[in-house]
Amino acid sequence: MTLDELQIHDHAEIAAVKGEGAIRSRLMDFGLVPGTRVCMLRRAPGGGPFEIRVRGTLVSLRPAEAKMIEVEQIGFCGRRGGHGKGGRHRGFWRRFCKWFDDKK
Amino acid sequence: MTVDKGKIRIALAGNPNSGKTSIFNELTGMSQYVGNWPGVTIEKFVGHRKTGEYELEITDLPGTYSLSPYSPDERVARDFLLFERPDVVCVVVDASNLERNLYLVAQIVELDLPIVVALNMIDIAKGRGITINIDKLSALVGAPVVPTVARSGVGIEELISSIVDVSKKDYCPVPLNYGKVAERAITEIENTISAAPPLAMKCHISRYLAASLVANDAEITSMILSADPDAENIRKSVGKIRLKMETRLGLDGESMLANMRHGWASGIYHEVVDHPRHDEPTTTDHIDDVLLNRFVGIPIFAGIMFLIFWATFTLGAYPMDWIDSLFGVISASLENLMVSAGFSETLISMVVDGAIAGVGGVLIFLPNIIILFFFVSILEDSGYMARAAFLMDKVMHKFGLHGKSFIPIIIGFGCTVPAVMSTRTLENREDRLLTILILPFVLCSARVPVFVLFTSALFESNQGLVLFSMYFLSIAISIIAAKALKIILFKGLSTPFVMELPPYHVPALKGILLHTWERAYAFVKKAGTLILVGSIVIWALGSLPPGAEYASAESFAGRIGAFFEPIVRVFGTDWKGAVSLIFGFVAKEIVVATLAVLASSGNDANLANALGSIYTPLSAYAFMVFTLVYTPCIATIAAIKKETGSWKWALFSIAFNTGLAWILATIVYRGGRLIGLG
Numbered sequence: 052m053t054l055d056e057l058q059i060h061d062h063a064e065i066a067a068v069k070g071e072g073a074i075r076s077r078l079m080d081f082g083l084v085p086g087t088r089v090c091m092l093r094r095a096p097g098g099g100p101f102e103i104r105v106r107g108t109l110v111s112l113r114p115a116e117a118k119m120i121e122v123e124q125i126g127f128c129g130r131r132g133g134h135g136k137g138g139r140h141r142g143f144w145r146r147f148c149k150w151f152d153d154k155k
Numbered sequence: 156m157t158v159d160k161g162k163i164r165i166a167l168a169g170n171p172n173s174g175k176t177s178i179f180n181e182l183t184g185m186s187q188y189v190g191n192w193p194g195v196t197i198e199k200f201v202g203h204r205k206t207g208e209y210e211l212e213i214t215d216l217p218g219t220y221s222l223s224p225y226s227p228d229e230r231v232a233r234d235f236l237l238f239e240r241p242d243v244v245c246v247v248v249d250a251s252n253l254e255r256n257l258y259l260v261a262q263i264v265e266l267d268l269p270i271v272v273a274l275n276m277i278d279i280a281k282g283r284g285i286t287i288n289i290d291k292l293s294a295l296v297g298a299p300v301v302p303t304v305a306r307s308g309v310g311i312e313e314l315i316s317s318i319v320d321v322s323k324k325d326y327c328p329v330p331l332n333y334g335k336v337a338e339r340a341i342t343e344i345e346n347t348i349s350a351a352p353p354l355a356m357k358c359h360i361s362r363y364l365a366a367s368l369v370a371n372d373a374e375i376t377s378m379i380l381s382a383d384p385d386a387e388n389i390r391k392s393v394g395k396i397r398l399k400m401e402t403r404l405g406l407d408g409e410s411m412l413a414n415m416r417h418g419w420a421s422g423i424y425h426e427v428v429d430h431p432r433h434d435e436p437t438t439t440d441h442i443d444d445v446l447l448n449r450f451v452g453i454p455i456f457a458g459i460m461f462l463i464f465w466a467t468f469t470l471g472a473y474p475m476d477w478i479d480s481l482f483g484v485i486s487a488s489l490e491n492l493m494v495s496a497g498f499s500e501t502l503i504s505m506v507v508d509g510a511i512a513g514v515g516g517v518l519i520f521l522p523n524i525i526i527l528f529f530f531v532s533i534l535e536d537s538g539y540m541a542r543a544a545f546l547m548d549k550v551m552h553k554f555g556l557h558g559k560s561f562i563p564i565i566i567g568f569g570c571t572v573p574a575v576m577s578t579r580t581l582e583n584r585e586d587r588l589l590t591i592l593i594l595p596f597v598l599c600s601a602r603v604p605v606f607v608l609f610t611s612a613l614f615e616s617n618q619g620l621v622l623f624s625m626y627f628l629s630i631a632i633s634i635i636a637a638k639a640l641k642i643i644l645f646k647g648l649s650t651p652f653v654m655e656l657p658p659y660h661v662p663a664l665k666g667i668l669l670h671t672w673e674r675a676y677a678f679v680k681k682a683g684t685l686i687l688v689g690s691i692v693i694w695a696l697g698s699l700p701p702g703a704e705y706a707s708a709e710s711f712a713g714r715i716g717a718f719f720e721p722i723v724r725v726f727g728t729d730w731k732g733a734v735s736l737i738f739g740f741v742a743k744e745i746v747v748a749t750l751a752v753l754a755s756s757g758n759d760a761n762l763a764n765a766l767g768s769i770y771t772p773l774s775a776y777a778f779m780v781f782t783l784v785y786t787p788c789i790a791t792i793a794a795i796k797k798e799t800g801s802w803k804w805a806l807f808s809i810a811f812n813t814g815l816a817w818i819l820a821t822i823v824y825r826g827g828r829l830i831g832l833g
Contacts, residue, residue: 071227077651079413080220082255087417092440096449099549100558102656106254106421109439109656111545112780113552116653 052124055101055117057091062128064088070119082106083120090128104128162210163322166235168263169247170256171218171582172538172657174275177666178247179215182315182486187215189677191800192231206315214241220255220655222262224374227584234265242322245314250280250287250302251658253428253754257420260296264328265363269321270298272358273314277302279658283437284430292427297328298528306663330362333415340400341365347392348379356371360536368393369400370408384410439538439658446542453479456546459539460565468569468600474522482515501701505694513690516742517683520572520790525675527566527573531580536662540580548652554634555641557586557652564590564633568598571787572682574599575672575794583650588804591646593637594788598629601743605782608747612763613775621776625783632784632815652759682793689789693741702758705752712737726781726820727774736781742788773832777824785816 055065065087068078082105083089090104100111167182169175183202190199200215216235217228224230236244246263248256263270272293279286281344293300299317304308332338334616344365367375376393380386401407406414446452486507493503534540540559544674559581567574572596581587606625610618641648696712697705707713708730711725716734723733747762770778786809787795796805 065528074651074653076221076223076225077411077653078259079410080223080415081653081655082258083412083413084417086414092448093443093449095188095447095545095548096452097547099552100545100652102447102545106417107252108255109443109658111541111652111654111656113548113652116651 052122053118054089054091054103054112054120054122055114057122058107059091059093060127061091061124062088062126063091063122063124065120065122067121068119069121070116073117074116078112078116078120081108081110083110088125089122161208162212163243163319164239164241165211165239166239167213167215168232168236168244168245168259168817169218169273169275170249170252170259172655173218173247173249173252173256173714174305175218175247177663178245178275178303178311178314179213180666180669181305181308181311182211182213189673193610197227197231204262204315206319211315211318211320214239217769219259221259221349224372226582228582229372238362241268243271243318243557244268245271245273247275247305250274250277251283251285253285253287254278254420254424256482257296257423258416261331261419263418264297265330265360265366267363270296270297270326270328271297271317273301273305273310273313273320274300274302275305276306277310279302279328286429288429290425292423292558295423295426317809318381327467331415331419333366333411336400337369337411337415338402340369340396343396344368344393344830346388347396355401369397370412371397392657403622411584416616426626437658442659443542443656446539446719447545452546456543459534459543463527463530464565464569466530467523467566467573471526473518478515478519478522482511482518482519486511486515501698504698505691508698509691509694510687512694513687514683516690516790517679517686520570520678521572521675524573524576524678525671527577528671528674531562531577532667534660535580536660536666536670538657538659541656544654544658549578551792552652554637556590556637557581557583559818560590562587564597567594567599569600570795571595571597571599571791572678575791575798576640576678578798585645585648585650588790588799589637589641589645591798592640592804592808592811593633595791595808596629596633596636598783599743601788602782604747605739606779608750608763609766609770609775612766613770613772615656625779628780629783632819636815677797679796681797682790685793685796686789690792692742693738697738707753715722722817725825726777726817727770727824728781729769731769732778736785738780740786740789742790743782747783773827774824777820778829780823781816783816787812 054063055092055155065083065085067085068077068083069076087105092104092109094101098114101114101117102109102111104110156319167175167179179200182204183546185202186199187200187202190201191197192199200238202213202215204211204213214235216232219226219229221230222229222236224233224235235241243267244263246260246262272656274287274289277287288684289300289302299321301310301314305311333341341362341587342365345361348361348364348368364379368379376390380390397408400411404411445453488706489511491508493506504583528682528800529541530572535541540562544558546558547561551560553557560578562580563574566577571594575591576596578590578594582787603622605742606622607618610621614621638812693712696715697710699711700709704818708717712734713730715737716730719732719733719737723729723736731750731753734753735746738749739746751767754762754769765773786792792805792809796802797806810821
């Protein structure tokens with residue numbers, strides 16, 4: 052799958068980086084190379100760029116750019132899992148958010 | 156390294172958002188001045204610092220994430236390091252983001268120049284519980300590391316002495332090892348290119364060049380080939396070596412280098428940091444949860460935009476009025492003085508109506524610019540600007556623009572001059588240029604008086620609707636022009652959006668005030684002359700030959716108007732309209748004033764009546780369309796010239812916009828008559 056297909060709070064490892072020229076170079080500048088792990092954080096309201104965390108940096112990229120990165124999901128990160136405490140959402144609010152996220 | 160006569164040339168490099176600018180400010184203070192890198196529109200900051208018996212000349216390189224050949228910023232930085240060969244490179248590294256920052260260090264290390272690492276924002280790292288083993292870092296990188304907190308000046312003295320130390324020694328870091336296969340390829344290439352004598356003399360850094368050739372770097376390739384008559388053979392051999400390596404590795408050279416450099420950075424990071432990050436939400440994440448929230452993110456952004464707009468234009472109106480009054484007083488006093496001194500009427504007019512008015516015309520923009528850049532600096536330095544671009548990119552990208560183009564466009568509804576200046580936040584040259592070319596189509600507030608005048612004269616029952624249609628047209632034309640220009644000028648070139656969202660910072664007041672002052676000063680200095688000259692020229696056109704009544708048919712302006720009459724008749728106006736439009740070149744508000752003067756009417760009500768008898772609703776609408784689209788005012792032209800670094804685009808704007816205006820106005824008028832609206 053490609054980066055744009057990840058769901059929010061998915062933890063993934065990069066398998067390959069396609070594309071060429073300036074855009075690919077830029078992706079690599081931020082450490083988006085095979086073997087690197089990324090966390091999908093959010094998408095801009097109304098669609099548009101994604102925000103991910105890679106090597107401690109918050110990076111945003113357009114869907115077309117995200118499509119160039121092949122990834123494999125390895126788990127969850129951010130709120131839902133990892134080292135967080137299960138998040139601020141509780142009960143109804145958590146289920147609502149999950150429903151909303153899944154609708155994305 | 157030999158240091159010439161106590162002068163040490165230093166290059167300052169580092170990632171954007173690493174605090175490099177603060178370090179530069181701390182090192183150079185008010186000695187800094189702004190120029191341009193040759194051939195590009197990137198600002199070049201240079202400054203000085205005296206320490207003991209040495210004088211440091213510090214050049215601030217553009218902030219870059221790497222030294223690839225793909226963007227002008229990176230090329231500028233790399234070219235300076237490759238060809239100017241500074242005595243020391245000071246790399247500013249964000250301690251709270253060490254791993255990524257080391258990627259750039261990896262590349263600088265290969266350039267065979269003495270390095271000092273400024274480990275900046277060490278306070279923020281400490282706050283996050285990150286402790287860095289400085290000695291180990293220094294040993295692994297192969298260069299001295301000096302912890303700094305640029306915002307408060309901590310570590311600057313130590314940094315300076317470290318730089319001086321390094322410049323005295325032959326202190327060069329050890330380049331990375333790329334693995335057996337790649338290393339063999341690099342050495343083979345090194346031998347191939349060293350064989351060409353002119354090249355060997357030119358560069359001390361054959362290893363860096365070889366590595367670049369392994370990555371198929373187009374710039375370096377052409378540079379090497381241009382230096383050598385035996386170019387074709389070299390190119391072929393290099394190609395063969397590279398291909399062999401790529402086949403064995405299963406990876407292209409560029410990726411190989413990137414992987415290795417990141418590996419080096421990562422390795423060092425894990426060695427020297429004792430509390431490597433867990434992907435725990437930080438304060439920045441919490442703030443982003445609100446500011447980038449899918450429900451409130453955009454409303455909050457709209458609120459902030461409104462606040463800035465209001466502060467700039469509504470609050471800014473007060474100081475603008477003061478300046479206006481002040482200049483009114485000055486010109487009146489000066490006029491009295493000169494009359495009693497017996498100077499000729501023409502000379503008095505030239506000084507008062509031409510020069511003083513011209514200077515006033517420059518300074519009147521200062522309140523807007525100062526207030527606006529105060530806020531824009533806060534947005535940028537705090538880190539919010541990137542979030543704004545993130546929120547707006549979807550819409551902007553549809554029109555071929557960048558998320559960061561949104562704010563300049565909004566500002567453009569107030570005044571185009573600060574809007575053009577604010578395009579500086581766009582990192583990419585093509586995006587910035589495209590945005591600048593679109594901005595004159597955005598309906599600035601100076602054109603509104605013209606619309607109000609004509610709508611009250613000829614569209615009494617539909618004033619609001621007609622005005623709205625002007626805004627609608629403005630937006631429509633901007634969008635279409637954006638798409639068209641993108642294809643025509645840039646062949647639909649796709650520029651990367653990939654952008655860092657830096658951690659939020661409380662911006663340092665000192666830095667903000669310094670930025671704001673710099674922008675305002677640069678505007679007055681660079682745009683001021685042009686605006687002044689333009690105003691005087693227009694004054695001359697209107698007031699000469701001596702004895703002619705201002706803007707009358709006998710003046711040069713009048714004659715020019717008469718000359719253009721056939722052209723403007725096409726869309727329904729006459730020589731007086733032409734003269735008003737010509738004077739509108741100085742400032743769009745003047746169109747109304749000139750129409751009034753030519754209609755020889757005392758006040759607006761009379762003017763409206765007078766216009767009502769000359770224009771029909773259709774020709775009035777055509778005139779409005781022309782006013783909406785045609786050339787930007789002198790101040791905007793000056794701003795465009797300043798921001799793009801050349802006259803080319805300023806002139807293009809004048810020609811393109813005016814031509815388009817004529818076509819559209821003609822279509823409206825002639826087309827309307829054809830349909831029978833006339």
